[in-house]
Amino acid sequence: MRKLGKNDPSAAGPSGNPSGGLLGSAGTARHEARKRRITVAATAAITLVTVSATIAAAGFLTGSFDFSARGKDMASITAARRGASGDTGAAQRGAQDGSRPSGSPGQGGRSGGTAGSTQGSGGSLKGNNNSGSHPQDTPSRVASSIPGNAVVISRSMAATPDGTVYDIATGATVSGSQDPGQYSRYFGTDTAPADPLAKTGGKSFLPVPVEDIRDKVGSDAPAELSSGHQQGSIAPAAASVSLKSQDAAAAVPLLRSVLSTAPLPDKALPAALQNNSYGAHWGQYNGTPAFFSRNGYLFAQQAKGVIDVSEWQKNIDWAAAKRAGVEGAIIRIGYGVGNADKKAQYNISECKRLGIPFGVYIYSYASDSGFAYNEGASTANLLKRFGVSERDLSYPIYYDLEAWTWKGHTRSTDPAVYEKIVSSWYSAMGAAGYGNKLSVYSYTSYLNSALNRPSIHQKTSWVAQYGSTMTFTGLSSNFRGWQYASDGRINGISGNVDINAFGYKDAVRPASTGLDVTRLPQVTVPNGLYYINVRQNDTMSVDINKGSLSNGQALQLYHWNNATAQQFRFTCQNDGSYVITNVNSGKAIDVSGSRTYNNAKIQQWEVNGAAAQKWFIRDAGNGYYLQSALGNWVLDMTNGSSANFTPVKLYTPNGLEAQKFQIASVNPISTGTAMRISSGISSRLVMDIPSGSRDNFARPQLYTWNGGSAQLFTFRQVGNSVYTIANLNSGKLIDVDKNRSANGSVVQQYQSNGNEAQHWHARWLGGNRYGFIGSGSGKFLDDPAGNTALGTKLQIWQDTKATAQQWEVAHADSPAALAYQHRNDLADGVYTFGAAANPYYRLDLNGGSPVDGTNIQLWQANGVTAQDWRITHDAEGFITFTSVASGKALDVAGSSTQRGANVQQWPLNGAAAQKWVAVRNSNGTYTFISALDTSRTLDIPNGIARNYANVQIWETNGAPAQQWRAYRK
Missing domain, CATH: 2.80.10.50 (Trefoil (Acidic Fibroblast Growth Factor, subunit A))
Structure with a gap:
């Protein structure tokens, strides 16, 4: 006999607790009320559902299962299942309820659970407990008197940007006159904000524009709100699940979650956490765990099941959570300025102790750049207080940007203001030594409104959307996370918890301490003078402190300045390694005492031919490792920092950005003057913007020289031999679309945004020829297959040493120039x-x-x-x-x-x-x-x-x- 799925009301055991389901304590009362009916109903339910599941599974395995017909079939199956368990009226509700589990809680938690829930009542994260989550309990109607610019902030309240709070049902203004204590707990005081989770009792609630709710009430639109939230009052339909044939592995867990069939092998569900009730689901892609939208489209491969938590989860039994399959955690460290999460220290210490990969987030109350800078400084102070360095973090430090409400304060709705807020927070974090693992978290509607700026979207890698599909299209980061449900149930955690899928759009090499860089492709560069720039921050370079001439002077990082203390001569040896000597001192980069261990000193020393002074350049995909000839050891930035004076040390390869560099030639390119960029294949062909377009996304092409401003470019130096390239006519910069790094990625023009996708390292190739390497991608600006046809669009591609990646840069002789x-x-x-x-x-x-x-x-x-x-x-x-x-x-x-x-x-x-x-x-x-x-x-x-x-x-x-x-x- 199969184990009852969690959608079966009869799945509760004799004590009233669900067997691997999500019924929670509510299941106890329901079970006791129907105790005498269950004996008969259970047998009928088991028989009916088992037969249905067997038929469905057989159809699936033989390829004859009709997914397009599942909607109407599921309505009757659900109704029959509920009817069999004695749920009066279930047959009439079946078609409306679709596949929503009976008795499931309506509200979820952003990073907090439901008070009073029984710890450990959730099931294992693996196996059959995978239909996952349900929508947040969004109200179905909003009082007409509430202003249209308000957002719903809880089941019963809405607020406008100026902090005015309204009762959802009546439209009356909510103030602190009746219960000042409760009001301040929810919305703070003039001088201090409240815990943002207090007003929902720790439950996650993504703010929803009231107009979205009004639009849905006045239409026959589906349950998924345009803002990226779900209405708790509208259950998702089980119909219209379209799956591609190549996504059969992904279809198995989805089929299980909808039909509650007999257990399938664990290999059918390769990832840890549950699916959500809208059909977003776990599966496999290229042999790795992956997360998919309901329609079968890939969100992330090499994916991990990650939870995000706060003090509202109380004392988490992290060992139990890890056994249940939790593969990572994002821990709230605090909110606003100086407000630490009460369980942050405990959660961080436990994750460290148990080896659970983690990141952190800070909830922002910033209305201007000044407050944002203070939030950054506060975040850094909390990280130091809790003993967290960048090296401890497997996931980023997230800046949580939401539609906050704070008494006496006005939240901005202007993307230009938020752009400054984000920039200021990043600056403060960078100044404190935490500038290398930063990102933005928000939800779809906010990203498409108050946060609608390319520079913010490019920093965003974690998005909340409780629905069948991730509709936010601005994710440019290859690494990304989807907070797809707020009501996961996990052993060891009290109540509900947010669940996420984190992974990669494009596959990457594993970033692990077992990385053997000696197996990576060896890179060669012509003997000559180069800067060694930091890949993750191209304004920083390897430097000899104060241009010292002394043996034993340690290497460091310092802001670019074109000085000889930052210039190095690369000389290739017979084995393909390089002796790298500083131009100013003439001394070689050397492993002190030839001793290899983590954090071994890297210094300059007289050239002596020892292995300690030989370095291999290894391809890191989007940059280079500098590997010691002493073995599997690479140059590394201490604590992952790229701040001035950061020591450069020796370290075991781990695949992190702190070990990657770019190599740019010392030979300068003229700046501030109009230049012609000709193809290395044919000087008659030049880089050109089609039809003189001034639009974003216009793609540079090859065209015959006509001297017009659409064929003229100006270079501006932003690092040691790092440049932006601006078209003279449009003023826009040559840019890699969405900062991608895959071969063949699109090159376009785009307005200046300060992103590394618009920065190019110049590699001198003799005469006036250069190669241009994308700062973010590590790939060369490339003419596809050396095509000389007019109109050929440019791309990026790995180093081929071909003339298709060589460009002649010369002063232009034309009226426009x-x-x-x-x-x-x-x-x-x-x-x-x-x-x-x-x-x-x-x-x-x-x-x-x-x-x-x-x-x-x-x-x-x-x-x-x-x-x-x-x-x-x-x-x-x-x-x-x-x-x-x-x-x-x-x-x-x-x-x-x-x-x-x-x-x-x-x-x-x-x-x-x-x-x-x-x-x-x-x-x-x-x-x-x-x-x-x-x-x-x-x-x-x-x-x-x-x-x-x-x-x-x-x-x-x-x-x-x-x-x-x-x-x-």
């Missing part, structure tokens, strides 16, 4: 211009006429508006002369480039014939070069300044006839 170079020579404003040959004669509109084609000439200064010209710059740096008298532009007639072509006035049209480059000369005069041709300049015939002297264009010659004095009005 010249305009950019001289864009600041002459300021916008109204001027008169005198001929340098005799400044008494001014550039003049003949008779001040408004007629198109009126000639431009010289005339003696007379103070009339016919001699006044308004100078304006366009985005590329070109200037336009507009007559103050007529409002028309100085124009080369017929756009001619012939010597002696006449200059006239013509209506403004933005054509090249009306654009000029203003070049300031050493004598204070200006030369005006036509955008039609850089060899054509504004000129007076024979250099004679007199009344009626014509103005023309002529071959550029630097004579006084082509120089003008500017007099600003």
Whole structure:
């Protein structure tokens, strides 16, 4: 006889406790009330469900199971199951309830459980207890008087950003006049915030915009709210579960969770935690545990079942939780500034003692960057107080950003403000030595509203959404977590607990202490001068303190400064290793005393040919390991820090970012000037933005040179030989889409956001040729397969040493390049211009006429508006002369480039014939070069300044006839 699944009301044992189910203490009362009916009902239920399960399983195994028909079938199965157990009216409710387990609690917990629950009442995390969680208990209706900008913050309350709290049912304002103590426990005081979990008794509750609830009430929409939450009053349907044939392994646990069939082998459920009741489920992908959306789409592979906890779980029996299958934990360390979680120290100590991988989170109450910085400093202080270094953390330090409510304080809804908040918190954490394992946590609706900034999304790796599918599309991190349920039940934990799937979108090499880097591909670079930059923070480089020349001086990290103390000469040896000597001291990077142990000193020493001074460059995927020839040991940043003065030591390889570096050539690229980037395959092909697009996501391509600004780029240095590359026309930066690192990842242009996806390490390849390595990806900017077809889109790819990854960088000779170079020579404003040959004669509109084609000439200064010209710059740096008298532009007639072509006035049209480059000369005069041709300049015939002297264009010659004095009005 099979063991009853947790959806069977009769699954409770004689004491009223569920057998591996989620009925909890509620099951006791229900069992006692129906005690006399169970004997008969159980037999009927067992028979009916077992037969149904057997049929379903048989259909699945033979490939004949019809998933598309499961919705209507499940309605009747559920109704029959409940009817058999004596649940009056269950048959009528079956179609509505779908596969929602009978008697399951409606509310979940963000990081807290239900007070008074029986510890250990939950089942094992493995085996058959896998249908998992249920929606938070969101109200089905909201009083019409509650403002539309409010969010629901609990089953009974909603709040607006200014902190006003409303009763959900009545719309009345909630204040502290009736019960000041309770009000302050829920919403704090003017000077101190409350524990954010207090108002729900420790239960997790993701704030839901009231408009989302109103929209759902007024429609026939499904239960999943657009904000990424679930309404507790609407049970999910079991219909429409679409599974791909290749996801058969993933289908098995989902089938089990819906049908409650007889036990299946444990290998069918490779991950630890339960599924959720909406169909998001565990399975396998590429032979590793994986987590899938209901429709079978992969969220993460190499996945781990992780819980997040706080003081509301009380004293967790961590040993029991680990035995139950918990593979990791995110521990609340506190909230706001100076408010420690009462169980943080205990939880951290237990995870350390038992070897449970963990990370931490801090709940934010920040409304501005100043408070956020203080939260960062407070977070760092708590970590130090609890004895946590970055090396202790297997998961990040998360900044928990939610729609908070705090008496007397207003929460921002402006993404620009939140962008500064996040940046400030990151800065404070970095300054305290915790800058390398930071991330953002939030939920879908908040990420798509108040947090809707690319820079925030790029920092986000953990998202809460209690539904069938992860609908937040801004996850760019390969490592990611989905908080998919808030009511998991786990042995050793009191009440409910949040459950999560953490893993990788793209498979990665295991980051374990058993990593053998000697088996990784060996990398070669040409002998030469290089910077050794930190992969996780490309503004930092390996450095010799104060440029010391002494033997024994330890290596450290320091902010980039182009100094010789940060430059190293790489010299390849016969075995493929390198002797790496500092340019300033001439001494080699050396393992002190040739002694290999964790945290062994790395120093500089006279070159002696010993193995302690030889280093192999190993491919780390998105960077390089520098492996000692003494064995399986690599350079490592102490405690994972990348702050100034951090010692560089020797350490066992562990795959962490603290052991990865980038290598960039000392040879500099000109900055602040327009450059042409040509293909190493054919110099006639250049990097180009299609159609001069100024849009984000436009993809750089190869195209023939035309000199336009869409083919010109400027370099800005952001690290030692680390650059951003901006298109002159759009102003946007060359960027790796979503900071991906896979071969073939898309290269695009995107607005500047400070992300490493927009930083490129320059590798000099001789002459004016360079390779460009993405700071985040470790991959080269690449022409796919060396394609020379016009319009070929660029990508990133691992180092191939091919010319498809070589780029010639040279100063451009074009009007657009010249305009950019001289864009600041002459300021916008109204001027008169005198001929340098005799400044008494001014550039003049003949008779001040408004007629198109009126000639431009010289005339003696007379103070009339016919001699006044308004100078304006366009985005590329070109200037336009507009007559103050007529409002028309100085124009080369017929756009001619012939010597002696006449200059006239013509209506403004933005054509090249009306654009000029203003070049300031050493004598204070200006030369005006036509955008039609850089060899054509504004000129007076024979250099004679007199009344009626014509103005023309002529071959550029630097004579006084082509120089003008500017007099600003």
